[in-house]
Amino acid sequence: MSTKVPHTRILIGLVAGATLGCTLNALFVEPGPPVKTPDWLTWIINNITEPFGRVFLNLLIMTVIPLVFSSLAVGVAKLGDVSKLGRMGARTFGYFLITSATAAVIGLTLVNLVKPGAHLSEDTVAQLKEAYGGTAEEKSKPAEFGVQTFVNMVPRNPFQAAAETNMLGIIVFALLIGVGLNYIPNERAASLVPVLEAIGDLMVFIIGVAMRLAPYGVFCLIFTNTAQFGFGMLLSLGMYVLVVVIGLGIQLVIVFPILLKVMARANLWEFFDKTKSVMLTAFSTSSSSATLPTSIQTAEEELGIPKSVAGFVLPLGATMNMNGTALFEGVTVLFLAQVAGIDLSLSKQMIVVALSVITAIGAAGVPGGSIPLLAMVLLTVGVSPDLLFLILGVDRFLDMLRTSVNVAGDLTAVMYVNRVEGAGLNKPSSQATPSSDLVDCSDLQRSI
Numbered sequence: 001m002s003t004k005v006p007h008t009r010i011l012i013g014l015v016a017g018a019t020l021g022c023t024l025n026a027l028f029v030e031p032g033p034p035v036k037t038p039d040w041l042t043w044i045i046n047n048i049t050e051p052f053g054r055v056f057l058n059l060l061i062m063t064v065i066p067l068v069f070s071s072l073a074v075g076v077a078k079l080g081d082v083s084k085l086g087r088m089g090a091r092t093f094g095y096f097l098i099t100s101a102t103a104a105v106i107g108l109t110l111v112n113l114v115k116p117g118a119h120l121s122e123d124t125v126a127q128l129k130e131a132y133g134g135t136a137e138e139k140s141k142p143a144e145f146g147v148q149t150f151v152n153m154v155p156r157n158p159f160q161a162a163a164e165t166n167m168l169g170i171i172v173f174a175l176l177i178g179v180g181l182n183y184i185p186n187e188r189a190a191s192l193v194p195v196l197e198a199i200g201d202l203m204v205f206i207i208g209v210a211m212r213l214a215p216y217g218v219f220c221l222i223f224t225n226t227a228q229f230g231f232g233m234l235l236s237l238g239m240y241v242l243v244v245v246i247g248l249g250i251q252l253v254i255v256f257p258i259l260l261k262v263m264a265r266a267n268l269w270e271f272f273d274k275t276k277s278v279m280l281t282a283f284s285t286s287s288s289s290a291t292l293p294t295s296i297q298t299a300e301e302e303l304g305i306p307k308s309v310a311g312f313v314l315p316l317g318a319t320m321n322m323n324g325t326a327l328f329e330g331v332t333v334l335f336l337a338q339v340a341g342i343d344l345s346l347s348k349q350m351i352v353v354a355l356s357v358i359t360a361i362g363a364a365g366v367p368g369g370s371i372p373l374l375a376m377v378l379l380t381v382g383v384s385p386d387l388l389f390l391i392l393g394v395d396r397f398l399d400m401l402r403t404s405v406n407v408a409g410d411l412t413a414v415m416y417v418n419r420v421e422g423a424g425l426n427k428p429s430s431q432a433t434p435s436s437d438l439v440d441c442s443d444l445q446r447s448i
């Protein structure tokens, strides 16, 4: 099965789904708020496009836990020297933190300059409250975020962690297995590593199946969103939406290219050309987790990143590195404070930056995964999370954009780590010989 991702066909699916969805929306949907969709269109969405879109998403997501587990464990085992893990981990986290903080500062600067919250009419606030007040109550329950979050990173039962998609727990378990493979007797490690690699290969096979369906899956996902979307809302929240979009644009077309040139010394054109299909998948699924299999595959096969780097940085990035989300959180907290007439001091804004970065690490890589954490940030700086009803109507649209930026950030991180770890000389994994792919445990043990 070819693992090449048909990005032109995905793009056609995306454009066709968006065009049809927007046309039917413009002709038959009352813009709201609240948005009113005719029954026949709701039927098509509920019985055809939404279920098919979900099947496509499920195909991708079913590979995430086995893929993260196997690629991280093998990635660490293949480092060949456990001391490299600490250095690579420190560089990866440092990069995540700095780029997320930069994104949040860009967002806050823009929102301070434009002040979108000051321009919102009382009528719009009242309409949005009527339409989304109820949904906001359940969606915006502040997430528990504190010591327990860190305790949960070390799962009591790895199978339960997998069943609950506790990604941080799986990451810690996989890291320990990878480190352990360097310490257990050679012959045992040598028999387990190929099994883990075979699991990874099987997941790549399933991703190949999913990507064949991608043009149709993407069509359905985008159609479902655009056909029901309240485009009127984009106008009523125009300034806020614009600030988020401009901020994400700055991160994508200014910050990332600078980082790619300066930190990763990469060819920009080649990078964006080869990662197109990953960005399209992120855009249409709004999920870093669902995009992870495609990013690992693209990093290894197209960008020539070795398994030990891609398998380490990308699973961590999909869970912990969310530049777009940090920017979105920063803008939204300040926007809602402006609507509520609360003037957040500079020191409180610094807290918003710090919390946006920390909560972007904790947010789940699923559609709307950051909303409960955003509620927690709002609560911490004294803004009511109930106000989230104001942005829920446009969140799906913003989620598609911020997820693309999140995933682009992960790919820039993998380029940087690959360069500084000096592993960039490796051939793309598809060209590597099987024997060179296997970990030589005797060497590993000697190096400990």
Ligand code: ASP
Residues within 6 Å of the ligand: 286, 287, 288, 289, 322, 325, 363, 364, 365, 366, 367, 368, 369, 370, 371, 399, 402, 403, 406
């Ligand atoms: N949907 C985002 C992601 O998966 C998370 C979020 O910001 O809600 O990266």
